[in-house]
Amino acid sequence: MADMSEKFFVTSARGLEELVAGELAGLGISAARVEKGGVSFQGEMMDGCRACLWLRTASRVLLLLAEFPCSSPQELYDGVRGIDWNRYLLPEMTLAVDSVLRDSTMTHSGFVALKSKDAIVDAVRDRRGRRPSVDTRSPDLRVNVHLVKNRCSVSLDMAGEPLDRRGYRLDRNKAPLRENLAAALVAFSGWDGETPFYDPMCGSGTIVIEAALLASRTAPGLLRERFGFQSWPGHDPGAWRALLAEAGELRRRELGVRVRGLDRSPGAIDMARQNATRAGVQRLVSFNPGEFGTFSPASSPAMIIFNPPYGERMGEIEELAGLYRTMGDVLKQRCAGSTAFILCGNSELAKQVGLKATRRIPVWNGPLECRLMKYELY
Numbered sequence: 001m002a003d004m005s006e007k008f009f010v011t012s013a014r015g016l017e018e019l020v021a022g023e024l025a026g027l028g029i030s031a032a033r034v035e036k037g038g039v040s041f042q043g044e045m046m047d048g049c050r051a052c053l054w055l056r057t058a059s060r061v062l063l064l065l066a067e068f069p070c071s072s073p074q075e076l077y078d079g080v081r082g083i084d085w086n087r088y089l090l091p092e093m094t095l096a097v098d099s100v101l102r103d104s105t106m107t108h109s110g111f112v113a114l115k116s117k118d119a120i121v122d123a124v125r126d127r128r129g130r131r132p133s134v135d136t137r138s139p140d141l142r143v144n145v146h147l148v149k150n151r152c153s154v155s156l157d158m159a160g161e162p163l164d165r166r167g168y169r170l171d172r173n174k175a176p177l178r179e180n181l182a183a184a185l186v187a188f189s190g191w192d193g194e195t196p197f198y199d200p201m202c203g204s205g206t207i208v209i210e211a212a213l214l215a216s217r218t219a220p221g222l223l224r225e226r227f228g229f230q231s232w233p234g235h236d237p238g239a240w241r242a243l244l245a246e247a248g249e250l251r252r253r254e255l256g257v258r259v260r261g262l263d264r265s266p267g268a269i270d271m272a273r274q275n276a277t278r279a280g281v282q283r284l285v286s287f288n289p290g291e292f293g294t295f296s297p298a299s300s301p302a303m304i305i306f307n308p309p310y311g312e313r314m315g316e317i318e319e320l321a322g323l324y325r326t327m328g329d330v331l332k333q334r335c336a337g338s339t340a341f342i343l344c345g346n347s348e349l350a351k352q353v354g355l356k357a358t359r360r361i362p363v364w365n366g367p368l369e370c371r372l373m374k375y376e377l378y
C-alpha cells in the first residue's frame with residue numbers, strides 16, 4: 001500500500017483555491033480539501049515534489065512536519081526540537097524561519113521565529129556536532145511556524161522560492177501579472193488549447209506564455225533551476241529524475257494554433273519575446289507591436305484574454321475611460337463569435353466597456369480585488 005504519511009498544504013491567492021484543487025486532482029491527488037487560502041492533502045513525499053513541478057495556479061507547497069499545543073516558549077522549543085530535522089537539514093546548509101501568530105499567548109512573531117530557530121540548530125548540533133547558519137535572503141531551508149489559538153504547526157516550504165517564480169521572467173520591475181495569476185486566468189477561461197488565443201495588451205507576455213505552457217503540457221517546474229527540497233538530506237534524486245523525465249516526455253513541441261500577443265509598446269514586445277524564449281515556447285507564440293484599436297482576430301471563434309491598465313489616480317482613470325470604451329467597441333464590432341475575458345481592477349472602468357458580462361469572477365491581484373469579466377460576443 002502506498003505510504004500516505006505526509007501532510008501537505010498548498011497555498012494560493014484568494015479565489016484560486018478551487019483551481020488548485022482541480023490541478024491536484026489532475027495529478028491523481030484526489031482527496032484534497034479546499035480551505036481558506038489553500039488546499040490540504042495527504043500523500044507520499046514525491047506527491048509534494050510532483051505538486052511543485054506541475055502546479056500552475058498555486059503559490060507554495062508546504063510540508064507539514066508537526067502540530068502541537070503551544071502557549072509558552074518552552075513548549076515551542078520542545079515541540080520544534082522534537083522534529084527529526086536530520087531529514088531536512090545539514091550543518092553546512094542555511095535556514096530561515098518565518099512565523100505567523102494569531103490569537104495566542106505568545107504575541108511576538110520575531111521571538112517565536114528566533115526560539116524556533118534555536119531549537120532547530122540545537123537539534124542539528126546534537127546529532128552532527130555543528131550548527132547550520134541563518135540566511136534570511138536565500139536560505140536552503142525555509143521553515144514556517146504558524147501559531148494560531150495556541151496551536152503550533154511547523155512546516156517546510158518545499159520549493160523554497162514561491163512557485164510563481166518560474167524563472168522565465170527576469171525583469172520583474174514593472175509589476176506585471178504574476179505567473180500563477182496569469183495561469184489562473186487561462187484556467188478560468190476553460191480555453192481548450194485548440195481555439196486561436198490572443199492577448200491584445202500583452203505587456204511582458206505572461207498570459208500568452210502561460211497559455212502556451214498549458215497547451216503544450218509543459219510542467220512549469222521544468223523551467224526552474226532548482227527546488228528547495230533537492231538539497232534535503234532525505235531527498236530521493238532517482239525518483240525526482242523519473243518525475244522530470246516523465247514531464248519531459250509529456251511536453252508537446254507543436255501546437256495546432258499559435259498563441260498571440262499584441263501591445264502598443266515595442267519595449268514590452270521585445271521583453272515578451274525574450275521571456276518566451278527563456279520559457280522555451282518561442283516557437284508556439286508570436287508577439288507584435290500594435291494599437292488595440294486595430295485588433296481583430298484572424299478567425300473566429302477566438303479566445304481573447306487580457307489585463308488592461310487600471311490607472312490609480314483620478315486623472316489616469318478619466319483618461320482610461322476612452323480606452324475601455326474602445327475595448328467594448330472593438331470586441332463588439334470585430335470579435336463576433338469569440339469569447340473575451342478582461343481582468344478589471346476598477347469597476348467604474350469596467351462599466352465603460354458597455355457590454356454585458358456573462359460572468360464576473362473575483363480574483364486578487366496582490367492586495368487588489370479584481371473581477372475577471374467574461375464577455376460572450378455574438
Ligand SMILES: C[S@@+](CC[C@H](N)C(=O)[O-])C[C@H]1O[C@@H](n2cnc3c(N)ncnc32)[C@H](O)[C@@H]1O
Binds near residue numbers: 201203263290292
Ligand atoms: C497591465 S499591462 C499588461 C501586463 C501583462 N499582462 C504582463 O504580464 O506583463 C497593460 C498593457 O497594455 C498596454 N496597452 C495600453 N493601452 C494599449 C493600447 N491602446 N493598445 C495596445 N496596448 C495597450 C500597455 O502597453 C501595457 O503593456
